[in-house]
Structure formats: C-alpha cells, structure tokens
Amino acid sequence: MRSIIKDGAIVEDNWRLVRPDEAGVLPQVPTDTDVIVPLNAWRSADWRQRTGRTAVWLAPDEDPGLLVSDLDVLPLIAVDFPSFTDGRGYSIGRLLRERYGFSGEMRAVGDVWKDVLHYLWQVGFDAFELKPGKEIALHMQGLQDFSERYHSTWREPEPLFRRRSKTGA
Amino acid sequence: MYLYDEIDRRIVKERAEQFRDQTRRFLAGELSEEEFRPLRLMNGLYIQRHAPMLRIAIPYGHLSSRQLRKLAHIARTYDRGYGHFTTRQNIQFNWPALEQVPDILDELAEVDMHAIQTSGNCVRNTTTDAFAGVAADELIDPRPYCEIIRQWSTLHPEFAFLPRKFKIAVSGSTEDRAATWVHDIGLHVVRDEGGEVGFKVIVGGGLGRTPMVGEVIRPFLPTRHLLTYLDAVLRVYNRFGRRDNKYKARIKILVKAMTAEGFAAKVEDEWQHLKDGPSTLRDEDVAHFASFFVDPPYETLPAFSETLAARLAEDRVFARWVERNTRLHRHPGYRSVVLSLKKTGVPPGDITAEQMEHAADWADRFGFGELRVAHEQNLILPDVREDDLYTVWQLAREQGFATPNIGLLTDIICCPGGDFCSLANAKSIPVAQAIQERFDNLDHLYDLGEIDCNMSGCMNACGHHHIGNIGILGVDKNGEEWYQITLGGSQGNHTAIGKVIGPSFAQAQIPDVFEKIMQVYLEQRQASEPFIDTVRRIGLDPFKERVYAKHH
Ligand code: SF4
Numbered sequence: 001m002r003s004i005i006k007d008g009a010i011v012e013d014n015w016r017l018v019r020p021d022e023a024g025v026l027p028q029v030p031t032d033t034d035v036i037v038p039l040n041a042w043r044s045a046d047w048r049q050r051t052g053r054t055a056v057w058l059a060p061d062e063d064p065g066l067l068v069s070d071l072d073v074l075p076l077i078a079v080d081f082p083s084f085t086d087g088r089g090y091s092i093g094r095l096l097r098e099r100y101g102f103s104g105e106m107r108a109v110g111d112v113w114k115d116v117l118h119y120l121w122q123v124g125f126d127a128f129e130l131k132p133g134k135e136i137a138l139h140m141q142g143l144q145d146f147s148e149r150y151h152s153t154w155r156e157p158e159p160l161f162r163r164r165s166k167t168g169a
Numbered sequence: 170m171y172l173y174d175e176i177d178r179r180i181v182k183e184r185a186e187q188f189r190d191q192t193r194r195f196l197a198g199e200l201s202e203e204e205f206r207p208l209r210l211m212n213g214l215y216i217q218r219h220a221p222m223l224r225i226a227i228p229y230g231h232l233s234s235r236q237l238r239k240l241a242h243i244a245r246t247y248d249r250g251y252g253h254f255t256t257r258q259n260i261q262f263n264w265p266a267l268e269q270v271p272d273i274l275d276e277l278a279e280v281d282m283h284a285i286q287t288s289g290n291c292v293r294n295t296t297t298d299a300f301a302g303v304a305a306d307e308l309i310d311p312r313p314y315c316e317i318i319r320q321w322s323t324l325h326p327e328f329a330f331l332p333r334k335f336k337i338a339v340s341g342s343t344e345d346r347a348a349t350w351v352h353d354i355g356l357h358v359v360r361d362e363g364g365e366v367g368f369k370v371i372v373g374g375g376l377g378r379t380p381m382v383g384e385v386i387r388p389f390l391p392t393r394h395l396l397t398y399l400d401a402v403l404r405v406y407n408r409f410g411r412r413d414n415k416y417k418a419r420i421k422i423l424v425k426a427m428t429a430e431g432f433a434a435k436v437e438d439e440w441q442h443l444k445d446g447p448s449t450l451r452d453e454d455v456a457h458f459a460s461f462f463v464d465p466p467y468e469t470l471p472a473f474s475e476t477l478a479a480r481l482a483e484d485r486v487f488a489r490w491v492e493r494n495t496r497l498h499r500h501p502g503y504r505s506v507v508l509s510l511k512k513t514g515v516p517p518g519d520i521t522a523e524q525m526e527h528a529a530d531w532a533d534r535f536g537f538g539e540l541r542v543a544h545e546q547n548l549i550l551p552d553v554r555e556d557d558l559y560t561v562w563q564l565a566r567e568q569g570f571a572t573p574n575i576g577l578l579t580d581i582i583c584c585p586g587g588d589f590c591s592l593a594n595a596k597s598i599p600v601a602q603a604i605q606e607r608f609d610n611l612d613h614l615y616d617l618g619e620i621d622c623n624m625s626g627c628m629n630a631c632g633h634h635h636i637g638n639i640g641i642l643g644v645d646k647n648g649e650e651w652y653q654i655t656l657g658g659s660q661g662n663h664t665a666i667g668k669v670i671g672p673s674f675a676q677a678q679i680p681d682v683f684e685k686i687m688q689v690y691l692e693q694r695q696a697s698e699p700f701i702d703t704v705r706r707i708g709l710d711p712f713k714e715r716v717y718a719k720h721h
C-alpha cells in the first residue's frame with residue numbers, strides 16, 4: 001500500500017502498476033490484486049478474467065483512440081511519463097477527456113512531481129503517483145501553483161478572454 | 170499597447186513565486202541538476218560561459234518607457250550596466266547571479282514583464298513586424314492577434330513540454346518584415362475576395378542545422394479560428410514530432426517526413442474536433458484585444474514638414490540619417506525612427522543602461538511613451554513628428570545611437586557568439602566589428618546600398634545567417650574558429666536560404682573576403698541593382714572565383 005494524490009488529497013492506494021521486464025514479460029500478479037497493465041496486455045484479454053480489477057496504462061506514443069470501445073468498463077487509465085519533459089501525455093489526457101469523454105480516474109505515473117501537477121490537473125488528470133523519493137505532502141502544493149490561466153482546459157472550458165468579456169473586465 | 174489587468178499580473182507573479190521556489194529547491198539540493206535545467210530554461214535562464222544568462226520577454230517587441238527604465242535599473246543593479254537585444258525581440262542579461270534571478274523577476278513583475286518561455290522546449294515569444302501599427306503598407310494591425318497568441322501560449326498546459334522550441338511570427342503588412350517563412354508557424358494576415366480577414370498559415374520553416382523555407386498548409390484561415398487551429402497544429406507536433414534526436418525534433422522535420430499535404434491533412438483532421446470550440450474568437454473578443462492598440466492621440470499635421478525640408482536641404486549628414494534611419498508612417502507628419510545599435514566597436518544589439526534611459530525619455534518627450542525592438546536588433550521610436558526629427562537626431566548622436574547604417578552592410582545581425590554563449594563554435598562579435606571597421610567609409614557604404622549581413626556563432630543560427638544576403642557561420646575545425654560564408658539568402662516576401670560559397674576562412678581573412686565580394690558586385694551590378702539581385706542574376710561563380718583566386 002502506498003500513497004498517491006487523488007482529487008487534491010493524499011489517499012492510500014492499492015492499484016499495482018505492472019511493467020514488462022527486459023525480456024518484455026509481465027510479472028505474475030495474484031488474481032485478486034487490482035492491476036494496471038500495459039495496452040497490449042489489456043488488448044490481449046488474458047488479463048481480464050480475474051477477481052481483482054484490471055486497468056490499463058498508456059505509453060506516450062500509444063494511441064488513446066484504441067481504448068474507445070473500452071472506456072465504459074475501464075475503472076482507470078494511467079498515462080506514463082518516462083521523463084517529465086516528454087509532453088505527449090498531456091495531449092493524451094486532453095484527448096481522453098475532451099474527445100473520447102472518459103470520465104473515470106486518469107492517473108499520471110512515472111516522472112511526476114510538484115512542478116507539473118498543475119498542468120496535468122488542467123488537462124484532466126485527477127490522480128498522481130509521484131516519482132519515488134518525492135515527499136508527497138510538499139509536492140502536492142504544486143496543484144496550487146497558479147490560481148488563474150488563459151486557456152480553455154478540460155477543468156475550465158471557458159478561456160479567460162470569454163470570462164473577461166462577461167464581467168466587462 | 171496591451172495593458173495588464175489584475176489577472177495578467179497575478180499569473181506573472183505566481184510564475185515568479187514558482188521560480189523562486191524552484192531555485193530555492195535546486196540550491197538546497199531538493200531538485201537535481203537534471204530536474205532544474207528544463208525548469209530554469211522555461212524561464213529564460215541559461216548557464217553560460219561566465220555566469221547565468223537571463224533572457225527577458227518583450228512580447229512582439231513592444232516596450233513602454235517605464236519598462237525600459239526598469240531594464241536600465243536591472244542592467245545597473247544586477248548586471249554590468251548593459252543588455253543585449255536578440256533577434257527574437259527579447260533582451261538578455263549576461264551577468265546576473267543565479268541567487269538574484271528571483272529578485273530580478275520580482276522587479277520585472279512590477280512593470281508587467283517576465284522571462285516566461287524565453288527558452289526551453291515550449292512556445293517562445295511571438296514576434297512581429299517592429300513597425301506594426303504604424304507601417305505605411307499595413308493591411309491589418311497584427312498586434313491584437315499577437316497578444317491573443319501571447320496569452321494562449323503562456324503556460325498552455327498541453328504544450329509545456331514540446332519536442333523542441335517553437336516559434337511563431339505574425340505579419341500584417343504587404344512586405345513581410347517578420348521573417349514568417351522561417352518560423353515554426355508563420356501567420357500572414359490576408360483578406361479574401363469577400364473582404365474577410367484571415368491568415369495564411371505557413372508551417373515548418375526554420376533555420377538552425379537544417380534550414381528550410383516553410384510550406385503553406387492553409388491559404389486562408391478565418392481569424393476566429395486562430396486558436397483552435399493552433400491547438401491542432403501544436404497537438405500534431407506534440408504527439409508525433411521526434412523526441413529521440415534533438416537535431417530532428419523541430420516541426421520542420423515532421424512536416425518534411427509527412428509531406429506538407431500529409432501534415433496539413435492530419436492537422437485538418439485534428440482541427441475538426443476542436444473547431445468552433447470555446448477558444449473560438451468572437452467579434453467581441455477580438456474587439457477587446459484590438460481596443461489596446463488604438464491610435465495614440467496623433468496631431469493633425471501637414472503631410473509636408475517645412476522644418477524638416479529646410480534641415481534636409483542644409484545638412485547632408487542629417488539627410489543621410491533621415492534616409493536610412495527613419496521610416497514612413499501611416500499618419501501624415503510622423504515618422505518612425507530607428508535608433509541604431511550597430512555602431513562600430515559596440516557588439517551588435519548591445520545597449521547600455523544610460524542609452525536605455527535616454528531612449529525612454531525620448532519616447533516620452535517626442536512620442537507616446539512607447540518603443541519597439543526590431544528583430545534586426547535595433548530600437549525604434551515609433552511615433553516622432555517630422556518637425557522633431559532634427560532634435561531627436563542630435564540627441565541620438567550624443568548617445569551613440571545615430572549611426573546612419575540601417576539596412577546597410579554594417580547593420581549586422583549578430584548573435585553573442587563565443588564571447589558569451591557556451592554553445593558557440595566561434596566568436597561573432599569581433600568579426601562583425603572587423604567588417605564594420607573595414608566598411609567605415611560612409612560614401613562607400615552608401616554606394617553599396619542595402620545588404621543584409623547576418624552572422625551566427627554556430628549552427629543554431631540565432632543570428633539568422635542563412636537569410637542574410639551575406640551570411641557568416643562560425644564553424645569548428647580541429648578546435649580552431651573558422652567562418653563559412655553564404656550568399657544569396659534573403660528574408661521577407663522572397664525568403665531564400667543562402668548557399669555556401671566554399672571552404673571556410675580564418676577570422677583575419679573575413680574583411681578581405683568581404684571586400685572581394687563587394688568588388689565583384691560593383692563591377693557586375695547593372696544601374697541601381699541591389700546586391701541581392703546581382704547575386705541572383707549572376708550566381709555564385711564570379712564571387713567564388715574572386716574570393717578563392719590564388720594570389721600571384
Ligand atoms: S547561434 Fe550559436 S553561438 Fe550564437 S547565440 Fe545561438 S547558440 Fe550561441
């Protein structure tokens with residue numbers, strides 16, 4: 001059991017994210033464990049006949065469109081950030097939320113820490129598993145780095161310029 | 170000029186606070202060098218040869234006198250009394266201490282300035298024509314759209330970590346003075362037959378290692394769709410641009426790989442989902458932004474200034490300056506004045522704190538408190554009454570601002586090069602100076618006429634050498650500094666990438682090489698043919714023959 005940030009709070013979390021080893025093989029996981037598997041494992045269906053729940057994670061170069069028919073059954077989609085400077089996951093986030101209408105948990109995993117939380121939150125991520133070694137309570141403040149923004153985002157579809165003209169500002 | 174409201178200020182302030190915290194954590198060892206590096210770059214902070222270098226954004230080159238005074242104060246307090254204007258209309262300070270950068274950002278925030286996204290793999294400062302709003306050949310004032318793009322690009326959550334840097338330029342006039350063909354995205358304001366205003370969208374231009382002229386992916390984009398379309402282009406780039414090799418990561422490589430048609434189709438596909446969404450600009454939104462760029466209270470003046478005419482007739486030196494360093498204005502009786510930062514002996518684009526203060530004073534006294542930074546690295550007083558030109562000229566001369574060389578060979582665009590930049594292969598400033606010294610004779614310089622000479626200290630091409638009529642590139646040969654010369658490059662409506670004339674030269678040879686090139690031009694030119702036209706007409710061979718001829 002470890003802690004993650006979920007909807008702005010620190011919560012205990014039981015999901016186990018599995019990554020393939022060097023030979024591309026996934027570890028054995030007890031059938032009653034809630035598990036987050038790579039996209040190809042999810043698509044192979046072997047991982048769905050379990051007593052525990054199964055979710056999927058996407059690598060940055062994977063197409064979220066491949067999950068369209070699964071969105072109703074997926075309790076959670078994780079997106080991997082192998083390096084925090086790899087920004088592809090932000091587009092995946094917006095696509096899942098805005099285009100495909102995914103409403104379940106969207107979790108950022110990998111090189112995730114304070115200084116990216118605000119951006120991730122804006123594009124639709126609501127859960128964050130921080131990079132090991134980052135003190136969760138300190139890093140959570142990153143969600144509050146900015147109190148306003150200019151853009152249309154999933155959190156606030158009206159861009160600032162429209163809200164401004166409404167208040168006559 | 171755009172005026173910040175409480176929200177704009179809050180965003181800048183919060184970014185400054187965030188950066189203070191990032192710097193603190195780095196100095197305390199909580200952030201590794203690897204983690205801090207992209208964060209500081211996204212806030213314009215490089216670690217250079219001597220000290221950090223801080224690049225401050227001057228959105229589309231617009232500056233108020235108050236802001237310029239603040240920059241003078243920063244130059245004096247935190248630096249060595251000067252700053253350097255870049256080809257992206259920004260200003261750089263070369264000597265601040267890392268620990269003091271958060272304080273500089275606080276000072277900047279007081280005058281609504283910042284260093285957000287002046288470096289790093291994100292959308293950089295949007296640039297435009299330095300004469301926007303006052304140019305005589307303007308179709309549409311591009312500045313409201315520049316401001317719309319500035320706000321859209323500032324801390325955009327989807328595009329904070331792109332494969333590589335991303336530069337957008339906007340042009341609103343017939344003559345493209347914003348180098349839109351060599352940007353990641355170039356936007357040209359156009360009108361269709363029905364009179365509707367839109368943009369021609371050019372993508373995938375750029376200089377650097379693989380110079381390319383961009384491709385039109387949409388001949389006409391109605392202005393209301395600007396932001397949703399930009400989102401679509403950036404998303405395609407963010408998802409599919411290469412991240413495995415930084416030299417192949419710019420959008421131009423992706424456009425080439427997909428072909429312009431393939432790329433355009435992919436964008437179109439993406440855009441269908443974004444089009445007409447909440448970021449669509451309504452008339453009232455555009456009107457809101459346009460309201461910041463209305464004309465200042467110009468006086469009604471005769472189109473012909475007798476004072477000016479008299480001065481021009483009696484003072485040849487002044488007349489030369491007026492010819493070279495002023496531009497026609499949309500409003501009768503006014504001119505725009507270019508303060509030259511290309512004086513011989515001073516690194517191109519460098520400006521002292523005193524010069525900043527004087528220029529700020531003149532902007533207040535003779536104009537409406539505004540200045541512009543040109544991507545050619547000069548400073549502009551946009552609105553000067555023709556009657557005042559003589560006084561302005563005298564003052565500018567006293568401050569070393571009046572070298573009458575705008576557009577001429579010695580108005581060299583030049584990056585900081587090996588004297589400051591840690592990426593450099595070679596120094597650029599001493600080479601620029603040697604050329605300026607060699608062509609110091611004004612009569613000769615005027616006879617040569619308009620020649621763009623651009624110089625970069627390495628492949629990154631910050632000095633835009635590819636689009637100089639003559640380009641100079643610093644190269645490394647076995648640890649020594651050498652210089653490659655290109656001819657035939659140009660910016661504007663006939664943008665072209667220059668061609669290398671042959672093997673590179675040692676630093677000391679450059680003035681002689683230039684002299685030979687100029688001899689060939691003078692011998693070959695027809696009537697009043699400008700240099701670039703002669704090069705285009707006769708090709709490179711006559712120049713090569715002369716330059717590489719064995720002396721016997
Ligand atoms: S062109 Fe090269 S040397 Fe010049 S400023 Fe850019 S990176 Fe530095």
